[in-house]
Amino acid sequence: AQSVSQHNHHVILSEAASLELGCNYSYGGTVNLFWYVQYPGQHLQLLLKYFSGDPLVKGIKGFEAEFIKSKFSFNLRKPSVQWSDTAEYFCAVNALNFGNEKLTFGTGTRLTIIP
Amino acid sequence: EAGVTQFPSHSVIEKGQTVTLRCDPISGHDNLYWYRRVMGKEIKFLLHFVKESKQDESGMPNNRFLAERTGGTYSTLKVQPAELEDSGVYFCASSAKGRGSNTEAFFGQGTRLTVV
Numbered sequence: 371a372q373s374v375s376q377h378n379h380h381v382i383l384s385e386a387a388s389l390e391l392g393c394n395y396s397y398g399g400t401v402n403l404f405w406y407v408q409y410p411g412q413h414l415q416l417l418l419k420y421f422s423g424d425p426l427v428k429g430i431k432g433f434e435a436e437f438i439k440s441k442f443s444f445n446l447r448k449p450s451v452q453w454s455d456t457a458e459y460f461c462a463v464n465a466l467n468f469g470n471e472k473l474t475f476g477t478g479t480r481l482t483i484i485p
Numbered sequence: 486e487a488g489v490t491q492f493p494s495h496s497v498i499e500k501g502q503t504v505t506l507r508c509d510p511i512s513g514h515d516n517l518y519w520y521r522r523v524m525g526k527e528i529k530f531l532l533h534f535v536k537e538s539k540q541d542e543s544g545m546p547n548n549r550f551l552a553e554r555t556g557g558t559y560s561t562l563k564v565q566p567a568e569l570e571d572s573g574v575y576f577c578a579s580s581a582k583g584r585g586s587n588t589e590a591f592f593g594q595g596t597r598l599t600v601v
Contacts, residue, residue, distance in 0.1 A: 374527070406592070413488070414576065414592035460528065471580060471588060472518060472541060475528040 372397035372465055376476035383451055384484050391446040391479050393435075393461030403444040404462040404473065405435055414460070420444065431455070456483045487511070489593035491577050497599045503565040506596045510559070510579030516540075517560050518580075518590065519552060523573040531575075534560060546571075567600045574598070 373396045383389060395401065405417040418429025425437040435446045444461060458480050462473040492507045510517045519531040531550070532542040536557035545552070549568070554560040564571050574597050578590040 413594040414578075416589055416591075419589065462528075471516065471590065472530045472533055472544075473520075473528075473578075473590065474530070475520075477525075477527045 372401065372463055372474045374461055374463055374474055374476035376459075376461055376479050378479045379477070380480045380482070382482045382484065385453055386450050389446070389448040389451045389455070389481070391459055391461075391481070393444045393446065393476060395442050395444065395461075395463045395474075397442075397463065397465055399465055401463045401465055403435070403437055404464075405429065405433070405444075405446050406460045406462060406475075407457045408460070409457045417446070417459070451481075451483050453483045453485050455481060457481060489577055489579050489591050491575075491593035491596050493596060494594060495597045495599075497601060498567055500569055500600055501566045503563065504567055504598060506562045506564075506575050506577075506598070508560045508562070508577030508579075508593060510577070511581075511591055513581065514579035514591075515557070515582040516580040516588070516590075517554060518578040519560070519562055520576040520578065521573050522576065522595075523570075528576060531562075564598070567598075569600050572598055572600045 375394045377392045403420040406414045407417045408414045420427045420437045428434045458478050460478045461476040490509045517534040520528050522528045530544040533540045534554045537554050551563045574595040576595045578592045580588040580590045
């Protein structure tokens with residue numbers, strides 16, 4: 371079974387600081403990788419995803435993530451954060467089992483941006 | 486286009502009572518998923534419907550939980566009788582029919598269930 375680890379539980383940054391949130395997964399096969407974000411009072415929404423191809427993927431709102439297969443990692447980055455990035459961020463994977471796309475999530479990282 | 490909607494947004498019930506959560510997926514999405522997040526922990530998979538059929542219910546915690554998706558449209562998740570440990574946020578997600586898992590899941594806002 372796959373598992374996902376997010377080592378940063380709560381991150382506090384000042385505006386304009388650079389961000390990197392760690393995500394490691396455990397699964398021996400091929401996976402799809404996702405970062406979801408939940409802004410206060412809103413639903414989970416997809417930030418970016420990796421299915422195949424270029425391991426550096428760009429998402430919405432200036433976020434990007436790099437898939438490093440040898441490290442089983444998919445860290446999320448943003449060069450300069452804004453106050454509006456305050457939210458909870460979830461890394462997720464699904465194994466390429468044909469016909470079932472269930473997601474395995476990490477515990478989430480709460481990001482607080484100080485103006 | 487309407488997104489995934491869940492009702493109610495909040496529910497507070499006493500231990501031993503019954504609660505039914507509802508999820509309306511995006512129209513035309515064959516796949517419907519239920520997930521749950523207990524406070525401070527990860528979002529965990531409960532089950533997966535493909536149209537009206539249960540594809541995978543390996544995440545259902547016990548037989549107090551019953552999910553249905555009659556007609557392959559909306560789904561309900563009933564908890565009967567509710568226990569304190571059932572408290573959490575229940576998320577529903579839907580995705581279009583796809584093969585090889587390359588389809589994006591869209592989530593609802595969740596139902597926050599509190600059992601007292």
